[in-house]
Structure formats: C-alpha cells, structure tokens
Amino acid sequence: MTASASTLPQWWLDTRAAAWDRYNAAPAPSRADERWRFSDVAGITLDGLAIEPAALSDSEILALKTKAQGALSPFRATLKHAASLSFINNRLSHSASLPGELTAKGVIFCPIEEAIEKYPQHIQTYLQKHDVALGSEKFTALNTALTTSGALLYVPKNVVVELPLILEHIATDDDACVYPHTLVILEDNARATLIEYFASAEPGARHFASGVNDLHAGAGAQLTYIGAQSWSSNTLAFQTNSIVAQRDARVTSLNVHLGGRQARHESHSRLQGPGAHSEMLALTIATGAQQFDQRTLQTHQAPHTSSNLLYKNALLDTAKTIFSGLIIVEPDAQKTDAYQSNRNLMLSDAAESNSLPGLEIQANDVRCTHGATSARIPAEQEFYLQSRGIDPAQAHELLVAGFFEEVLNKLENEELHAVLASLLQTKFKK
C-alpha cells in the first residue's frame, strides 16, 4: 500500500497499514457464514479493479473537478443548507464552508484528511471505536486503509445546527473505486442533520464503493442522518453504518437505496444510556436484476432504551432483496422497547424477497416485537386506479409512493421530505 499524502501524521499511516493487513488477512465472504445467508457472494468480485486509487496529475484532477460540476446532487441543488462538501473519485471537488457564527461556536465540518491533521483527538477517540460486526469487516478495513474522502462533523455541547449539512460522493469513469468515510460527533445536547449522497456520474459505468459512517450522539443529542445512494447499474457497493446513542439521545437514520448492481448496507445501533432512542429507516426500490442486501442490529445495552426499525422494499422485475435484522437485549437492559419491521411490496412475479427478522432477548421485562410481511398490491387498489384511466406503470409508481409515505412522514423537515420523494420518483423515470 502506498501512502498518498506525505503530510499525514505517522499514527494515521500506522492505522491505515494495520487496516490494510486486516483487509488482506480477512477471508472473502462465504454463504457458510450466517451473516451472508442468501447473499450472492459470487457477485462480489474485485477482479480487474485497481482498488488503490492511482495518483493523478494536476490536469487530470482539474478535468475531474470539471466533470463534477454536472453531477450536482438534488439535495445541494434544492435544499437550504449550512455547508457542503463534494468528492469525485475520492478527491475534494467542492466545498462551501460553515457560516462564521457556527465556526465561532466550535462546529467543525471538514474533509477527513484535514481532520486527521487538525483534530487528531476527535479521530483517535471516535473513529471506528465500535465495529459494525455484521459481516463486511473486510471491506470496512479496506475503507480505513484507503479512504481519502469523507468528512468530520463535530458539534460541541449545547450547539444547534439548524440547517442540514450536505456531503456528496461521486464516482466517475469505468473501474473507479471510492471509499467515503464519515465521522459525526454530537456532544451532549447538540443537534444536527447530515445528508450524504452517493452517485455515479455515468449510469452504466463499473464502480466499486466501500463506505463507512460512524455516528456518535452524546447525552441528549439529536441527530438526523440521511444517506441516499444512486450508484450506476454496474456498481458493487458496501456501506456500513454505526450508531451510538448515549443517555436520552435520539438518532434518526434514513437510508434510501436506488442504484447499484449489488448493494449491501449494514447498520448497527447501540443504545448505551437510559432514554436513548434509535429510529432506523430505509426505503429501497429494486428494479431489473438489482440485489439489495440489508443487515441490521439493534443492541440495547442500558435499561429504558428504545429503538424502532422500519425497512420498506418495493420489488420489480427480477430484483432480489435480503433483510436480516436482529434485536439484542443485553441482560441489564430491562424496560427495553424495541420494534423491527420489514415490509416487502412485490410488484413482479419474478422478484424475490428474503426476510430474516431476529430477536435475542436476555432480559425479561421488555417489550420486543417484530414483523415481516411480503405481499402484492391489493387487486382492488390497482383496479381503482386503472378504472380512473391510470396506466399500470403509473399506478405502481403512485402505490409505491403511498407505500413509502409512512417512512417519509417521520421526517420533520418538509423540504427534505419533498426532495426525497422526488428522488424516489426518478427511479421510475429511467
């Protein structure tokens, strides 16, 4: 492995070297591993990809940045926001800094490499403090070894950032590999919303992405995280997400999955202090031969904690989805209230949904329930729309929008709700 930037501190170079060793030592995913049950592990191949991004000349970087102008995310284009950062093929291509009043309060929003140099204490304290441990450890290690893109968001105690912050990761040209890495630290009673957007510049290019985000909410903090991906139809994507909520903290995460040939998303919430709550939401539209693999874990480590998971998938064509979720209630976590629900809307006779909603309960005074359903649109609803002259494809679009509304309604920001609804619609326009 090569060290791309000589200015990086030695501790970070060591961290990367260790991660590179972990990546090489870890075995490839296998179906014999319960965490990869139902996955198409044969589709996970990095053959022919230059996984280490090559060094570029100044003119090449300039050409990339020019290209990035065209790939403006719907979020940055339409939402009022506090600051934004964009990366194209792991390189910073745009940045709009925080307003002075926020920086004066100590808020930090900067590229991850800058954070490593300037704020090593935050990185060293929080970066991958907790493993996600849902199966993609190999790819998480690869991310740590190679990441140059991503950001640190740090909000000090009692500071509220009203407007959302936007992060964009764009991959361009065939065989590009990207490694977004996001670290969010909200100190006690802080509040912020972060929107992360992942996309390919070309709809059919071959891309590989391995992203990591680490979200930490201190006591009483309120964090809203939106992750939306619209990778190319030939992208292999991994994303792992870790959420830690301290006493009375409230974290809402919504992940929207639209693109990719095969996309796996792992999300692990840890409820560490009484009163902590994690709202875990996801919306997926699976079309063509796409495969979406979602694995979740809700770990209740303290009493009086709650979590609510709602993952909705709409399946068309020959698409395949896997949802594997687990709620773990540790022995001391009495009075836990946990819910987990996976709803699959089957819109094609050749689509396949797999649902593995699990529970591991080691405390007795709890309320834990889960549910999973797979069903088609009721024939009456379809008939109602068609009898009013709406063609079947449009009827599907409307019904999917209605199906997803329950999740979008959980967002307080109405502007954001509207942007996400129209982003979801784009999937039907293709």
Place this chain on the structure above:
Amino acid sequence: MQTSTQPEIFAEQEAAQAAAIGIDQSLGDFTYDVKYDYDAGSGLTENTVRYISAVKKEAPWILDFRLNALKTFLAKPLPTHWATKDLENINFDKIRYYLAQGQKPKRTWDEVPEDIKKTFERLGVPEQERKFLAGVEAQFDSEAAYSNIKDIVAKQGVIFMNSTQALREHPELFRKWFGKVIPTSDNKFSALNSAVFSGGSFIYVPPGVKVAQPLQAYFRINAENFGQFERTLIICDEGSEVTYMEGCTAPKFSTSTLHSAVVELVALKGAKIQYITVQNWAPNVYNLVTKRGLALEDAEIKWIDCNIGSRLTMKYPGVVLKGRRARGEVISIALANDGQHQDTGAKMIHAADETTSTIVSKSISVGEGRATYRGQVHIPKHLRGCKNNTECDALLINTNSRTDTYPAITVRGDKHATQHEASVSKVSEEMIFYMQQRGLTEAQAMSLAVNGFINDLASQFPMEYSVELKRLIELEMEGSVG
C-alpha cells in the same frame, strides 16, 4: 430465585407424568440392569453399521443404504455456524449405537420376557394399561418389545408395526418412500440416523380409511451413553386419516446421551396426518431430530410438538407442500428451564399453487433456560396463491431467562402473502397482583398465567396429553418465582 434444585423438579415432573396416565412413577429414577444380547459397542465405524445390519438380518440394499449414510455422516461438518456450540460437546466415540435383546416383537403380554415386563411396570406400561393405550408400541431400547395392535385397526387394513419388521414384511411399501421425504444428506444427524437406525414405527393407512383412535408409541432410552435412533415412516393413502402420538420419558443418567430420530410422513391426495409429540427427555439428553412431511394435493399435515425436557433439543418439523391446495401446520410449545436450550421451530416449503401454511410457536423461558425459535418459509418462483402466517410468542419468567427468534422467509413473485409476527413479554405484575388478591400464592398465579399463555395451543392436544402437559408446566413453574 430457584427454591428447588433441578433433580427435585425433574422427579416431580416424572411423577406428574406418571399421575397423568394413572401410574406411580416415584420409581422413575433408576438405572436398570439389562442384559443385552446384542451390543454394537461404543463408537461408530463401518463395522458397527455392518453389525447392526447383520443382527437385523437385513436385505443387502438396506446395508448399502446404511453404509452410504455413514460416509455422508462422517463427511458432513457439525452445523456450528448457526447452531449452538453445545453440539461440539457430543462425543460420538462414546455413544453406543445399538443395543438390543434380540427377541422378536411380541404380540401378547405373556410372551414379553419377565425382566422387560419389570421395566415396563416401573415405567408405567403395566398390563392394565394396555387395555387403555390402544395400539401402543412400546419401544424398549432399540427394539419394540411388544406390539399390540388393536383388532379394529388391523381389520381396517392398517399396517402398524415397528420399522425393522416392516422392512422385512412390507419392503415394497417401505422402500417407495423411505428416505424420500428426508434424504440421508439432509443434515449430519439425519445421515447418522440413516446409518444406525433401529426401531421406530411404520404405519400404512389404506385409501379412504379413517383411523378413529390415535395410534401411540412410547419411547424410552435405557442404557447409559446409548443413543436412540428410531426411524418412523407413516404413509396415508388417498383420502385416509390418522393421528399418531409419541411421548418420551427417560431415566436419569449421569453422562449425556443422544437421541436422533428421523420421522417421515407422506400424505397422499386428500389424506390427513396429525403427529403429536410430547418430549420430556432427561436434562442430559441431546435431542436432535429431523421431522418432515410431504403433503400432496388437498392433503393436510399437522405437527403438534411440545418440548419440555432434554439438555438441547434441535427440532424443526417441516411440511413440503407438494400438491395443489395442500395445507401444513406446526404448533409448537417449548419450555426451557435452567440448563436447557429448546431450539425449535418449523419449516414450510411451498412447492405448489394455492398451498397454505400456519406456524404458531409459544415458548416459555424459566430461570436460565433458553428458548429459540428458528423458522423457514420458502415460496419459490412461478407459483401463485400461496399463503403463510407465522406467529411466535415468547414468555420470559425470570430476569436471567433468554429467548431468541430467527425466522427466514423467502418469497418469489407477487401472487402470495406472507406474514410473520413475534413478540416477547413477561407476565404482567397487574395480572399476578389480581390473582394474589384473590388468595393465590405468587407461584400459583404464575403457573396459572403460564398455562393461560399456552392454553389455546394445549387445548388442541388430545385430552390426556393436554392434562399431562398442564401438570408438567405447573411443576416446571414451581420455584421459578420468589
């Protein structure tokens, strides 16, 4: 928390079971000295398999079947990537794979050897019981010691005998379905059973015959470190109906024993099979059982499975819904007390249009007991109108009790409906308070609440089993509160 020790509870449990069928079983805790005519020794090699086959004077195809199964068993790894690590504690070399006295199954009580009669009396299958337990096949170790098929059943043309005998007398019927519902290579333990099986029941019900009385079998493990590998095959011909019940008791032994049965059910067009199990093995038994039914057009298979005993039970009764409009149902009750792991569940494999399946599972974890539900529902491509409904509820009694739920639901296509729901709860304090206010002790209140939790399922059992189950649960609950 625990006011009684485990052995006491166990003794009470046996007493309750005895009381339920009207016998004194305070004598239940014993090791009986039996002289075995045939003993394949400890450990498993090709010679063990050849020995078993030779003793049973089997046809060459059965020996080949066994030898192939042995190869599969040795080649297959333990399923530890999803299963409990406790499986690794089984020492296959210490298990004795075949013990028998070698006498032919007896039809009349008088013909049963004296020392076996003595064991049966202590077990609670005395002479007077025979009159009531119609059609009981009491399996003494590996062989059926006697079989007493009611005249009516035989007159209807029903074949009910032990598997060894059926292989000899009805090879054409047996061979047609043997190993077809559960292939040898299904899992490591079905392969083990296929290599060393002995005993178990064979039932054939001719077309249109409805067997009014439930047929019963009574199993008991009776030698230390002796695994029991019974093989049961039930075939219900077109439009016929049968209910089969198996209940298990085992004396206590100090080292772990292994019970690994294979039960295959075949319901031909329009047939109905109901298979009822009350499992109450000693807390040192590994109970690793493969049970599956094949339901053809309009057929119905229902498993009623109740697990109370054993150290570790892994059992997921399944139905392959092979014919149009076939119906499958699993009703599962599990109670896990200290030191026990009940890893139970169900499998529903839909393989034809308009097939429906239902799974209802209720588990109770007491003390440090662990109850696990593991389920699989599979609806493949190009089918239409399939439905599954799964409900699993878990009740946790003590703060250190544990429960897990691991369902897997695969649906292909848009012509189906599946629904899975699970909940975990404890007995509410208000409920206990209400009952205590009316003069019940806390333990009585808890016991009543637990019986209420499973009542809608327990009522589906035949009366005597339902009563037995209730008493067993009451006894299990004693000392669980306070």
